[in-house]
Amino acid sequence: MTSRETARSRSGPEDASHAPGYEVAGGYELHVNGTTRTVEEAWLGESLLYVLRERLGLSGAKNACEQGECGSCSVLLDDVVVCACCVLAVDAIGSHIETIEGLTRREAAADVQAALLSAGGVQCGFCTPGFVVAVYDLLRRRPDAGELEVREALSGNLCRCTGYGRILEAVRMVQEERSRVAL
Amino acid sequence: MSRSSAPVATRPAARTRPRAGIGADAARPDGVPKVRGEFAFSSDLWMDGMLWGRTLRSPHVSARIVAVDPSPALAIPGVRAVVTAADVPGRPTYGLEEPDQPVFASEVVRYHGEPIAAVAADHPETARAGVRAIEVVYEPLEPVVDAERALRAPPLHPDGNLFRHLVIRHGDLDATGDVVVEGTYEVGMQDQAFMGPESGLAVPADDGGVDLYVATQWLHVDRDQIAASLGLPAERVRLHLAGVGGAFGGREDVSLQIHLCLLALGTGRPVKMVYSRDESFFGHVHRHPAKMWFRHHATRGGDLVKVEARIVLDGGAYLSSSNAVISNAACFAPGPYKVPNALIDAYAVRTNNPPCGAMRGFGSVQVCYGHEAQMDKLAAALGMDPVELRLHNALERFDRLVTGQVLTGTVPVRECIRAAMAHPLPPAPSLLDPPMARPGGAGLSADHADVRRGVGIAVSLKNVGYSEGFDDYATARVRLEAGVGGEPVATVVAATAEVGQGFVTIAQQIVREELGVADVLLAPAGTTDIGSAGSSSASRQTWMSGGAIQLACVAIRRQLIARAAASWGCSHASVEWDAGEAVHEGTGERRGLAALLADGAVEAEHEHHHRPTVPLDADGQGDAHLSVMVAAHRAVVDVDPGLGLVKVVQVTTGQDVGHALNPTQVTGQIEGGIAQGVGLAVMEEIVLDEGRVKNPSFTDYLVPTTLDMPAVAATFVEEPEPDAPYGAKGVGEPPVISSGPAVLAAIRDATGLALTRAPVRPEDIALAGQST
Numbered sequence: 001m002t003s004r005e006t007a008r009s010r011s012g013p014e015d016a017s018h019a020p021g022y023e024v025a026g027g028y029e030l031h032v033n034g035t036t037r038t039v040e041e042a043w044l045g046e047s048l049l050y051v052l053r054e055r056l057g058l059s060g061a062k063n064a065c066e067q068g069e070c071g072s073c074s075v076l077l078d079d080v081v082v083c084a085c086c087v088l089a090v091d092a093i094g095s096h097i098e099t100i101e102g103l104t105r106r107e108a109a110a111d112v113q114a115a116l117l118s119a120g121g122v123q124c125g126f127c128t129p130g131f132v133v134a135v136y137d138l139l140r141r142r143p144d145a146g147e148l149e150v151r152e153a154l155s156g157n158l159c160r161c162t163g164y165g166r167i168l169e170a171v172r173m174v175q176e177e178r179s180r181v182a183l
Numbered sequence: 184m185s186r187s188s189a190p191v192a193t194r195p196a197a198r199t200r201p202r203a204g205i206g207a208d209a210a211r212p213d214g215v216p217k218v219r220g221e222f223a224f225s226s227d228l229w230m231d232g233m234l235w236g237r238t239l240r241s242p243h244v245s246a247r248i249v250a251v252d253p254s255p256a257l258a259i260p261g262v263r264a265v266v267t268a269a270d271v272p273g274r275p276t277y278g279l280e281e282p283d284q285p286v287f288a289s290e291v292v293r294y295h296g297e298p299i300a301a302v303a304a305d306h307p308e309t310a311r312a313g314v315r316a317i318e319v320v321y322e323p324l325e326p327v328v329d330a331e332r333a334l335r336a337p338p339l340h341p342d343g344n345l346f347r348h349l350v351i352r353h354g355d356l357d358a359t360g361d362v363v364v365e366g367t368y369e370v371g372m373q374d375q376a377f378m379g380p381e382s383g384l385a386v387p388a389d390d391g392g393v394d395l396y397v398a399t400q401w402l403h404v405d406r407d408q409i410a411a412s413l414g415l416p417a418e419r420v421r422l423h424l425a426g427v428g429g430a431f432g433g434r435e436d437v438s439l440q441i442h443l444c445l446l447a448l449g450t451g452r453p454v455k456m457v458y459s460r461d462e463s464f465f466g467h468v469h470r471h472p473a474k475m476w477f478r479h480h481a482t483r484g485g486d487l488v489k490v491e492a493r494i495v496l497d498g499g500a501y502l503s504s505s506n507a508v509i510s511n512a513a514c515f516a517p518g519p520y521k522v523p524n525a526l527i528d529a530y531a532v533r534t535n536n537p538p539c540g541a542m543r544g545f546g547s548v549q550v551c552y553g554h555e556a557q558m559d560k561l562a563a564a565l566g567m568d569p570v571e572l573r574l575h576n577a578l579e580r581f582d583r584l585v586t587g588q589v590l591t592g593t594v595p596v597r598e599c600i601r602a603a604m605a606h607p608l609p610p611a612p613s614l615l616d617p618p619m620a621r622p623g624g625a626g627l628s629a630d631h632a633d634v635r636r637g638v639g640i641a642v643s644l645k646n647v648g649y650s651e652g653f654d655d656y657a658t659a660r661v662r663l664e665a666g667v668g669g670e671p672v673a674t675v676v677a678a679t680a681e682v683g684q685g686f687v688t689i690a691q692q693i694v695r696e697e698l699g700v701a702d703v704l705l706a707p708a709g710t711t712d713i714g715s716a717g718s719s720s721a722s723r724q725t726w727m728s729g730g731a732i733q734l735a736c737v738a739i740r741r742q743l744i745a746r747a748a749a750s751w752g753c754s755h756a757s758v759e760w761d762a763g764e765a766v767h768e769g770t771g772e773r774r775g776l777a778a779l780l781a782d783g784a785v786e787a788e789h790e791h792h793h794r795p796t797v798p799l800d801a802d803g804q805g806d807a808h809l810s811v812m813v814a815a816h817r818a819v820v821d822v823d824p825g826l827g828l829v830k831v832v833q834v835t836t837g838q839d840v841g842h843a844l845n846p847t848q849v850t851g852q853i854e855g856g857i858a859q860g861v862g863l864a865v866m867e868e869i870v871l872d873e874g875r876v877k878n879p880s881f882t883d884y885l886v887p888t889t890l891d892m893p894a895v896a897a898t899f900v901e902e903p904e905p906d907a908p909y910g911a912k913g914v915g916e917p918p919v920i921s922s923g924p925a926v927l928a929a930i931r932d933a934t935g936l937a938l939t940r941a942p943v944r945p946e947d948i949a950l951a952g953q954s955t
């Protein structure tokens with residue numbers, strides 16, 4: 001008996017994407033990283049995170065908990081950081097979505113990314129895109145945030161590898177460099 | 184970060200040491216894609232026409248399975264396959280040490296969350312609906328969730344309830360001391376809580392085999408377990424390492440691997456599976472909870488005379504790596520101290536709790552809570568300073584462990600303690616501190632007047648690598664050739680799992696150091712092209728895979744020297760290697776890599792075995808360990824005793840690293856390990872109710888955030904380890920071992936409470952002495 005025969009396979013159309021009901025007729029559009037993307041045949045219950053990662057090929061936002069507890073899925077929704085796992089994709093219709101891929105492309109967080117690397121703030125890297133988005137957002141709102149404020153602002157982003165020391169160091173480095181350049 | 188003045192390993196006298204060689208803060212080769220969100224983790228994989236897999240897990244802790252009917256699931260449009268135990272064509276069980284764990288439970292369920300079936304469907308939500316539709320008839324049984332009770336209970340499994348009983352008898356068992364202290368201690372169940380959920384993609388192949396892209400710690404041992412259960416020859420099960428989002432021991436056991444392959448082979452289509460966070464809590468083994476009794480004997484002068492201990496580790500429903508964990512717990516039960524006489528009685532037991540196995544610091548973490556609390560108790564009984572007592576009894580090189588093994592490597596216990604203590608203490612808590620900095624932080628925060636400061640120290644000892652006669656090895660192949668433009672390029676092939684620890688950086692640094700080549704490529708890790716690298720666990724990969732790469736480079740150098748000797752018509756002996764060039768000792772003539780590689784590429788493979796170890800004998804005696812690592816931690820805490828709130832303010836450490844091959848990465852390991860140690864001390868625990876997991880989410884299982892994490896100051900104690908490549912010991916585990924016990928000691932110091940259980944919960948402090 002080969003393993004191929006052991007599973008109880010069900011014959012059926014190989015092509016149709018059988019989402020569990022409530023497909024959105026004709027699909028819908030999302031504005032992502034400055035372009036309009038069409039989402040076809042999606043189930044209404046899909047999170048923004050799922051649609052970005054699995055339908056639009058933007059897997060930079062991560063899926064560590066899908067419960068709004070870790071920040072690995074952070075994206076900007078109309079310029080506000082949200083957990084993409086907690087937003088229904090269809091609720092983002094008409095909004096501007098920016099992901100780590102978009103920030104990277106327009107080099108908006110290049111110094112944050114470089115500092116994370118040189119400070120040693122990246123180990124497994126699963127939390128990293130979320131931290132890049134969170135630090136980018138924090139430092140444009142509060143460029144001079146003190147250590148406690150930085151810690152509080154980043155406390156929604158979990159990292160299991162680094163103990164945060166090198167990540168906080170990277171934030172300090174960016175703050176220093178930006179204030180040096182501003183002088 | 185500072186470094187001790189101890190000597191560092193001697194390095195080859197290279198004229199122009201390549202930048203980013205050994206000892207440099209070389210950059211991670213995977214760093215740029217990781218910060219750009221472009222690194223492909225195992226949950227990022229995608230393939231045309233792929234299906235989604237999901238697992239049905241038992242809602243019961245212990246039950247008989249009367250019937251499993253997948254037909255309602257198969258009736259759902261979009262559900263493509265359901266696999267159960269009946270569909271496992273090969274060995275129905277798997278396991279790291281012994282195959283005692285069913286791929287799918289068929290007759291009995293032995294723990295909450297045990298897999299019963301797996302579903303493949305067109306959409307993850309359809310797969311979820313399929314899982315819900317499978318009809319299972321259970322007959323719930325009374326679970327056995329207490330390890331002591333399990334020792335006397337009817338067997339929960341044909342292999343019985345005792346995984347391993349290990350006794351260490353050392354010296355004079357009748358010896359007694361002038362001063363005797365005893366205590367019982369408890370450690371809760373910790374989760375690895377890596378951020379990247381278990382995930383992978385299985386792709387059926389034309390040869391009837393399967394390609395599995397998966398995040399794991401040990402590709403070859405996964406492959407062997409998968410192949411056995413699929414009933415396929417190993418070469419038709421090809422594993423490829425997908426991006427790993429952390430591991431910490433939690434990916435050492437098989438989780439979804441076999442299920443995924445069964446679904447892919449069963450449907451003939453690629454299948455992807457990603458555990459949700461709650462499933463991840465059920466899908467991997469945890470740190471063993473421990474119950475321990477210790478009795479320490481000492482002379483009035485403070486010399487340890489004897490340590491007695493009884494250690495019971497709850498291994499949960501299946502064996503996993505319990506044998507290795509209990510061995511460490513027994514061998515290192517006395518901690519890093521000279522103990523002439525010892526009687527250690529250690530048990531790893533099967534229960535109906537979730538299976539426990541490898542987690543960073545395995546075995547040493549649990550006993551450290553016991554031996555360090557005992558050292559403080561002993562110091563109090565002797566009227567001695569706890570630091571002094573530790574320094575006084577510290578193990579030194581050529582001392583013996585309680586296993587009788589003479590420690591021939593470096594054992595800088597005193598240096599680590601002094602380094603941890605040498606860091607300045609943080610300023611005292613002040614009325615001016617913002618509320619956020621007080622115990623309770625952003626939420627319920629303490630009044631300054633109620634805050635008590637405490638300081639504690641703890642020291643630990645653990646083995647590097649695998650012990651007890653296991654023939655541990657790692658394989659690596661290095662190829663050196665002229666690349667585009669004639670520049671030499673080296674390629675490393677190894678099945679070593681990069682799990683975040685930075686092995687990829689170290690691999691490049693070693694090749695740069697040995698061959699003087701700047702450009703070092705790393706081939707993707709997999710099982711198809713190279714032998715086993717062993718597991719990325721037990722702090723072993725720098726020593727083992729690093730050693731294999733180094734020795735492969737040495738073999739390449741030998742071949743290059745032979746080429747140079749041939750071209751000069753001289754003997755090999757008269758050619759030296761210096762700074763990436765062959766040098767004729769007689770004429771001083773030099774030949775660089777470009778010239779030497781003109782005749783084609785050079786390649787060498789090496790299988791690196793470490794010095795053999797031996798099994799422990801009936802008295803727990805024998806040279807069972809390759810080497811040991813030491814760490815000392817000092818913790819400073821602020822506590823509000825009324826509210827039971829703890830703020831860990833600072834942790835300082837001296838860590839025995841041998842030689843820091845990449846100081847930034849060592850710092851990262853130290854800080855990350857301390858976070859997990861602090862977590863176990865004050866917040867992390869899988870809460871069980873009669874075997875049922877109560878908190879499988881990051882909402883309820885708390886891992887430290889930026890606000891929980893104390894300031895860390897680390898000193899590397901660098902005394903090169905004689906046997907190890909470049910003198911480097913492992914660095915991953917020690918930070919997690921004694922950091923937690925130091926925090927407990929500090930809370931005891933602040934509150935005067937006994938606090939014998941980790942993690943310390945608010946009620947343990949606030950309600951101490953009250954019957955609840």
Ligand code: FES
Pocket residue numbers: 062063064065066067068069070071072073074083084085086
């Ligand atoms: S994945 Fe969205 S918060 Fe964790």
Ligand code: FES
Pocket residue numbers: 121122123124125126127128158159160161162378428429683
């Ligand atoms: S680097 Fe691994 S979770 Fe942050």
